[in-house]
Amino acid sequence: MEIHIAHYLIVAGILFSIGLVGVVVRRNAIVVLMCLELMLNAANLVFVAFARMHGNMQGRIFVFFAITVAAAEAAVMLAIIIAVYRQRETVNTDDMDIMQG
Amino acid sequence: MDDNTVATLAYVILFAPVVAAILITLFTRKSKGISAFLSVGSVVTGGILSVILLFDQLAKGPGTPPVISQFEWAAARDSAIGDIVLNIGVQVDFISILMSTIVGVVGSCIFVYALGYMKGDEGWSRFFAKFAFFAFSMLGITYATNFVQIFIFWELVGVSSYLLIGYFYQKPSATDAGKKAFMTNRIGDFGMTLGILLLFFAVRDVFGAVDGFSFVELQRIFTDEASRTLLFDAMGWKAGLGAFLIFVGAMGKSAQFPLHVWLPDAMEGPTPVSALMHAATMVAAGVYMIVRCYWLFAWAESAMIAIAWIGGITALMAATIAVVQNDIKKILAYSTLSQLGYMVMACGMWGAGAGMFHLATHAFFKALLFMGAGSVIHACHTNDIWEMGGLAKKMKHTTWTFIAGTLALAGIFPLAGFWSKDEILSASHHIAPLYWIGVGVAFLTAFYMGRCVFTAFFGKYRGDGHPHESPAVMWVPLAILAIFAIFGGWVGAPADLNPFGEHGLQSYLLVAYTTVAEGAHQQVINWPTGQGHMAKSLHMNVAVIGTLVAVAGLFVSYLFYGSRKFSAEKAKKMFGPIYTLVSNKYYIDEFYLFLVKKVQQGFANLCSIVEQHIIIGIFVNGLAGGAREAGDKFRKMQTGRVNTYVTMILGGLTLLVFLFVVGKEFWG
């Protein structure tokens, strides 16, 4: 049984879709954030897979950056969530509708 | 004098008043003496120079070619259809000099008179500046070389009349009267503009790049039979229309029915203004233009008939109204209207010579009458003739000059009015209805003037002031004009009675245009010759009938108002409905008021409503409202919840991916 790059890509697709569904259906801001992280990781997987395929380093370096950015993003996002929680006593995204038109 | 001198003098006559007006406005408003000196000086200079020019012209004899000097005012260079050049300048020939002399001499008298009349008025300098400007406008018409120039000064006369009539600007009736004069004139100018354009392009159409505004060019075309036929064939019915439209301008200025309504109201201006405007200048402009452009009107038969009838109707209508007026200036105003109708009627019956002659004599005695009236008003502080009476004893100079003017106006032999009235009646005596209108007007004229004189100057004084004679500065001009009114007519008398014999006024006018008119008669129309040529001798039965009705008119008025044999009150009752109709001026003002207030303003309000509610309300604000409504609806989509946005983003993304990737694969 041979494993092709396509297999990896499909796994990445599945992960991305799961993350996506999570973002849409979940109400807890932290979980939503986690789902986002999952989607990022799906993307990372694609990078690594293609880097492997082309046999060069660029893709991996990109993943390196992506992880860094994800870390920064997570930090800021969590900070925001904390700030919001202080204001509104909730992290439920349904209650965060101050931007409603 | 050579042509250059003539042109220079004409320029001086023309521009002296406007220079005076500018100087007064800019510099000498505070110093009354200098203002008056400038203003009066400029007009008197013009008068003297005009007389010099007149004598020069007389010395040169009839038929002297016109002197033309003009400069380009504005132009459009068009290689395809030829340049269109608008010129300004002076055309000096007998007609313009004659007119300028009338304006200058009568104007000088009035200006001097105004020195006395306006004494103590706070707007003294303003008055004299406007007055000088008015003289300038009128002289501009007089010396115009082309239709554009005449139109320019036509409008300027309109505006200076607006300013002068509305001189007492705090008096609502005065400003309203000024506005009315301006607007009525504007309506006349509306027709005139179209007429000028029509004529210009018609000429251009036929003859190529000809200056179709210039009087001499047009005169050349119209007097030459071949080119005229060509033009008339090309224009067809539009020829008559064009001539009539230009005449509409004259209708406005010369206050012909139905554009006459401004003239009586214009009495709101100071009396010198009335005298200037309604004797020698503004109202004369229309008649002057008909004479000036006689080569045009002479062959436009349909227009001529319309002109004659309009003149006749105006004359009769105004004369009847004058009979029932009580305001001395109003009587004179309607009298002016009536006499203008006379002149226009004469012009319309190919008697431009008679019209011009009457214009000249009328200028003198009507100015005299207005100023006499002014003198009376000055003394009695009222306009109502029923509050006067017995003034003959208290104001000797004014009285005898006024009576001289009255007799001249009534057309009593041998005063000035007699000769010119006789010319007019002779010109029209072949056209029965108009001739009888003319005779009727002569009777009415004598009657209402007699009524005015007997009521105001004889009998007992009925007012409560202490009237006294006006100062010399006011009555001396009256005396000068009275001399003209008494003896001035002889210059135009038929040859066998004329002190100048064959070389009377008419012989000069004859060459200037009447030959043309005579030709028109022979070619266009089969009517017997009117007054196209100079009458060799008095038309006896016309003269006798004319004089008889005038005397009869005076006599009847004496019976009513002098001896009081008949009661005016009874006559009033006898003619009940007619009296009401006439004393309400045939309800023409009411009709116009209805047009302006109801129809025009109604239409304006309708437009305003359309603007407010349809264009702005529905289209503009509707569009804005629609955008706002749509925004309101779309706003609902902004739930403020991240999930919704994410869902939408994903939905959109999916759609795009589907379309671009899969869709392209299958259908692209």
Place this chain on the structure above:
Amino acid sequence: MEPIFHDLLAAGGGHAVAFYACSAVTIAAAILMVMKKNPVASVMWLVLSFIGLAGIYVTLQSYFIAVIQVLVYAGAIMVLFLFVIMLLNLRREDIAKMELPKVPFAGVIAAILFFVSVFLVIKASTPAFEKPVDALLGEPALAGDSVRAIGIPLFSQWLLPFEITSVLLLAAIVGAVALTKKKL
């Protein structure tokens, strides 16, 4: 460590086994992460998912990335999540609040995206794509995913982005502190 993995993967069928095992763990853990009502449980399942993902990286011979994945993601970031959850003392999410119509909608969208990507993957055909991954094992360019092999380009060719990343991190730190501060 690398040679060990290398040998294991190179063994007959080892590669496929490792791939399928790791993928199954990753996907299952991810699904559970979405479904768990308790955020703490979600975090735990996500950690597991990330570890599985690290395994997949290993099958791609990206050992260093795999290590980073475990250390940074599964370790540091997820701990951060945990801390926050604990800090906020969150209740369990009320599943009834979930907008149910959205679940199928999300599912449909996810399915479409998934199948489009599968479609694209199937459609794409380059020589490198055709090649099985374990056939790439011996290629010299990929001889090793050593720290050195990543480090050299990172600090030469990619130096500027690297530095920018550090600025970004600094900004994130400052931002996070500023945001959570009670009084600014």
Place this chain on the structure above:
Amino acid sequence: MHLSLATLIILVPALTTLLLFFVPAKKVQVVRWLAAGGAFCTVIISITMMATYDKAVGGWQFTQVVTWVEDLGISWNVGADGISVAMLLLTSLVIMAGTLVSFKVTDRPKEFYILLMALVTGVFGVFAGRDMFFFYFSYELAVIPMYLLIGVWGSTNKEYATMKLTLFLTAGAVVALIGLLLLYWHTKEFFDANPALLEAFRNAHPDFSDATSSSFNLLQVQYAAKHAMEMGGPASREFFSLGFQLWVFPLILLGFGAIAPMWPLHTWSPGGHAAAPSAASMLHAGVLMKLGSYGIIRIGLTCLPEGAAKILPIVAALCMMNIIYGGMVAMAQKDLKFVIGYSSSSHMGYVLLGIASMNVIGLNGAVFLMFAHGIMTALAFGLIGWFYDQTHTRMLPDLGGLAKQIPFIGVCFTIMALASAGLPGFANFASEFMVLIGSWQEAVRGNSWFFLYTILAVWGIVISATYLLRAARWAFFGPLNPCWEGKIKDADTWFWRAPFIMLIAALVLFGCYPKLLIDVIATGTGPIVDIIENARQAVAGIK
């Protein structure tokens, strides 16, 4: 570096704007005099331009070309022909008067003057610009400050008015921009297809020796249009075909027509005028509106003559709506600024009619009327502003007899009303009369509708006299409304009188001797009429 006068006249207000930024806001006198000084410089420059413009040579003079963005073909490309010279003179006179009148502004004068000078920089840029990009840029620069000027310093419903004005004008600008971009691309395609002509263009214009096929240079677009149209029949040729022109000309027309303002796109203007502070409405009605008609002449007629020849006769019907309908609406107004506002839209109808008649005298008249109306209407708004500042009402029934209290303003207002009513002696008469002649000429040429249009236009003059005299009568004549007794100050020093006297002097000077300006204008309109004439012959008979 040598700066041409056309560059200078744009730079002077631009520099003034910049300098104003650095003046402390408290030094009000410095701010005012600096702005007045800048405005005065523009007056000097524009008069110099007018005096030194070589009428015998004609064409573009005072030119300057500096490349900006070579790849896109954008350059600092300025100059002035006869039309521009007249418009620059108008602008400088109006801004001079505007700055002087605005000495009364006490609320944030620095910002006010900065915006005013920025606005006028844009206006100068449009009138002196020969680059379509720069043209558009300047146009927007002229429009945007107006938003703030009205929004901040305005009165009477200013929020609504300023919003509406800005929306109309920017929407119009965007429509015009689409037209300009279409022209740009079309020109590029044309030159790409005919490189020889590009070479010829470079050789013919030493200024543009490095021109590329993509260019916003108006001269280059005109060159392309001219040669493209020589290449075949209107329908069959590849570039600048009749179909193309019939698409693009309406865009230009509508875009610029919105600011002109062409009926029914005029509704922003009276409200905008009414709400704007004096100087802003002076500039706005006096100059900004002219940008529209200028744009139609400068770009529409020269680059798309066949489209113009087909469409302008239809536009003439809209002009009638401007003239008659605008006049009637003005007649029904009670607010003095609305009267003048609608009268502006009515008078701009004459400008458009002159353009639509497409002949020398009509076009000359139209441009001259743009000048005359600009001066006249600036005068009007300056005067209204004068007493509005003191009475705080512009409603005609509330005023009355003001001439006694403020004789100077009263006299000026009467002069303005008479000038606006087309009285000889003022530039308005000569120009309107020329427009009428032009319109009639078009009628004689074969388009019989123009007979009707001319008659209505002449009637429009009667209408305008009606409402203007009525306004003068209500506001200034008759007995003084007792509530103003002693309350209103006249313009009693020569300083305050100066702007009004200056504007009146300009009206009278060019009214008494129009040849002075018309000869300059004619050098600009002549070539345009030639282009249009060729196009009309080309499209004659095509439905």
